[in-house]
Amino acid sequence: MFDYIVVGSGSGGSVIASRLSEDPAVKVCLLEAGGPDKSILIHAPIGVAAILPRKFFNWGFDTVPQKHLKGRKGYQPRGKTLGGSSSINAMLYVRGHKSDYDDWAALGNPGWSYDDVLPYFKKAENNERGADDYHGTGGPLNVADLRSGTPVSDVFTDAAMQVQLPTNMDFNGEEQEGVGPYQTTQKNGERWSAAKGYLTPNLNRPNLHVITNALATKLLMEGKKVVGLTYTQKGQTHDVKASKEVILCGGAFASPQLLLLSGIGPGEELAKHGIEVVHELPGVGANLQDHIDYVTAYKSSSRETMGISLGGGIDLMKGIMEWRKQRTGIITSPLAERGAFLKTDPSLDRPDIQLHFVIGPLDDHARKTHLGHGYSCHVCVLRPKSRGTVGLQSADPSAAPMIDPNFLAEQEDLDTLLKGFKVMQKVLDAPAFDHYRGKPLYEVDTSSDEAIIDALRSRSDTVYHPVGTCKMGTDPMAVVDPELKVHGIEGLRIADASIMPTLIGGNTNAPTVMIGEKGADMIKASAA
Numbered sequence: 001m002f003d004y005i006v007v008g009s010g011s012g013g014s015v016i017a018s019r020l021s022e023d024p025a026v027k028v029c030l031l032e033a034g035g036p037d038k039s040i041l042i043h044a045p046i047g048v049a050a051i052l053p054r055k056f057f058n059w060g061f062d063t064v065p066q067k068h069l070k071g072r073k074g075y076q077p078r079g080k081t082l083g084g085s086s087s088i089n090a091m092l093y094v095r096g097h098k099s100d101y102d103d104w105a106a107l108g109n110p111g112w113s114y115d116d117v118l119p120y121f122k123k124a125e126n127n128e129r130g131a132d133d134y135h136g137t138g139g140p141l142n143v144a145d146l147r148s149g150t151p152v153s154d155v156f157t158d159a160a161m162q163v164q165l166p167t168n169m170d171f172n173g174e175e176q177e178g179v180g181p182y183q184t185t186q187k188n189g190e191r192w193s194a195a196k197g198y199l200t201p202n203l204n205r206p207n208l209h210v211i212t213n214a215l216a217t218k219l220l221m222e223g224k225k226v227v228g229l230t231y232t233q234k235g236q237t238h239d240v241k242a243s244k245e246v247i248l249c250g251g252a253f254a255s256p257q258l259l260l261l262s263g264i265g266p267g268e269e270l271a272k273h274g275i276e277v278v279h280e281l282p283g284v285g286a287n288l289q290d291h292i293d294y295v296t297a298y299k300s301s302s303r304e305t306m307g308i309s310l311g312g313g314i315d316l317m318k319g320i321m322e323w324r325k326q327r328t329g330i331i332t333s334p335l336a337e338r339g340a341f342l343k344t345d346p347s348l349d350r351p352d353i354q355l356h357f358v359i360g361p362l363d364d365h366a367r368k369t370h371l372g373h374g375y376s377c378h379v380c381v382l383r384p385k386s387r388g389t390v391g392l393q394s395a396d397p398s399a400a401p402m403i404d405p406n407f408l409a410e411q412e413d414l415d416t417l418l419k420g421f422k423v424m425q426k427v428l429d430a431p432a433f434d435h436y437r438g439k440p441l442y443e444v445d446t447s448s449d450e451a452i453i454d455a456l457r458s459r460s461d462t463v464y465h466p467v468g469t470c471k472m473g474t475d476p477m478a479v480v481d482p483e484l485k486v487h488g489i490e491g492l493r494i495a496d497a498s499i500m501p502t503l504i505g506g507n508t509n510a511p512t513v514m515i516g517e518k519g520a521d522m523i524k525a526s527a528a
């Protein structure tokens with residue numbers, strides 16, 4: 001019997017479990033389906049290249065065939081270890097645009113405007129640049145400038161300046177717009193996941209009980225009150241009880257899946273799988289939003305870019321030695337070293353596309369590899385209008401959820417992606433790249449919209465930011481209220497990326513950590 005059970009140790013769950021167990025009188029159980037986060041592939045930043053395409057520490061889900069992407073199945077990597085997706089992500093520290101949070105508040109979520117959430121971003125943060133109006137120091141989440149000065153990344157910034165794009169040294173400061181370096185969730189040249197910041201230092205707390213390789217399979221209910229849950233570990237089934245609350249932090253796919261498996265969700269979906277309705281909640285699994293993204297990659301004869309070659313292998317070995325000695329160099333690279341938040345139309349009030357410049361030739365989430373060196377650039381639509389769904393493939397809790405991002409269902413998303421592609425191409429065509437540019441991995445006739453759209457439909461996919469499937473709000477499709485309590489159910493909250501009512505204009509790790517920080521304060525306040 002615990003006071004609180006937290007399901008999932010990712011960006012939301014690590015924060016909740018750590019903050020709630022600060023009070024030694026409060027007993028917290030944290031369940032994580034994955035194992036411990038001991039591997040060097042997690043802690044050496046460049047290890048992301050090995051984890052992304054494979055199923056180590058990664059659920060590696062497939063989507064259903066995407067109607068507007070020529071029937072292709074998309075790929076959805078998600079972290080499966082302590083730290084969740086923060087242990088396998090690209091470590092870019094980005095919060096989104098201020099107005100994203102004002103939008104949340106305007107949608108009926110008092111307490112979630114930018115001014116309300118900024119103190120939580122600052123509380124979480126230890127920014128090595130120091131504290132100012134926008135940044136904090138002393139928090140568990142270390143934020144650092146890059147320690148890998150890959151020259152081709154500077155070429156990207158030079159190219160952007162050649163085509164008159166504004167520069168920005170801090171995407172999380174006064175202004176988001178511009179081209180510049182990403183800051184990263186790293187410390188001393190190592191990944192700084194939510195687990196590393198919030199859990200690892202507190203694992204010796206006697207009141208924090210972390211159970212790994214434990215898959216939560218069903219909530220235990222007394223009427224409409226959650227009193228615990230069932231989980232499986234090494235083929236055995238166990239029950240664990242919570243006297244106060246269960247907090248779901250399984251992420252945008254697993255949190256709605258667990259609600260559905262427990263009979264909370266749209267009746268029609270539950271009936272399809274023979275699950276008895278405990279509480280009809282139509283919004284569970286609806287409202288899936290994700291950043292649709294296209295990558296352009298070029299080959300290059302320059303070893304200043306990354307790639308597979310004898311010389312590249314020698315550079316990597318040297319990099320490993322350097323990292324072992326002083327924690328600097330190529331091994332610390334998040335691969336996406338520079339980026340941009342840009343407007344496809346100057347009359348817009350905020351950027352509507354984001355670029356990620358990558359120092360190697362990227363194809364199909366690194367699932368396809370090519371001999372030789374190169375570089376790539378992603379472009380994604382920051383606030384897509386398309387809405388997808390998460391449902392069940394089966395009532396078996398060990399089956400993957402059914403994921404349908406419904407990418408490019410809305411014409412406006414395709415229009416923005418097309419405009420974004422052209423902005424990106426202008427940068428990649430700038431003279432600064434002349435010395436580096438070889439053949440593109442995929443030839444596209446960039447003078448024809450038709451040809452570009454064909455390429456977009458042939459190769460676009462996620463840039464790993466699914467959210468919104470248990471959205472916060474007070475309308476009939478909302479799953480949690482502005483205090484993150486599940487509507488109509490007692491003793492149950494959700495604190496992960498699934499609660500975002502709308503996708504923010506940026507990467508989603510820091511915003512989810514913020515949700516964890518704010519959620520923990522709300523839970524503590526209701527217990528007081």
Ligand SMILES: Cc1cc2nc3c(=O)[nH]c(=O)nc-3n(C[C@H](O)[C@H](O)[C@H](O)COP(=O)(O)OP(=O)(O)OC[C@H]3O[C@@H](n4cnc5c(N)ncnc54)[C@H](O)[C@@H]3O)c2cc1C
Nearest residue numbers: 008010012033084085089090091092216251254497507509
């Ligand atoms: C490849 C990749 C790159 C990314 N790059 C960036 C980036 O550079 N910057 C950025 O800001 N964001 C990035 N993101 C996104 C960001 O990491 C996520 O949005 C964020 O981590 C989501 O946090 P979460 O708490 O909602 O879920 P997660 O962090 O995914 O945590 C969910 C946890 O719950 C566990 N779990 C699931 N089901 C169960 C169950 N039934 N029982 C027990 N445990 C369960 C999972 O194993 C996992 O540990 C990236 C994501 C990926 C996958």
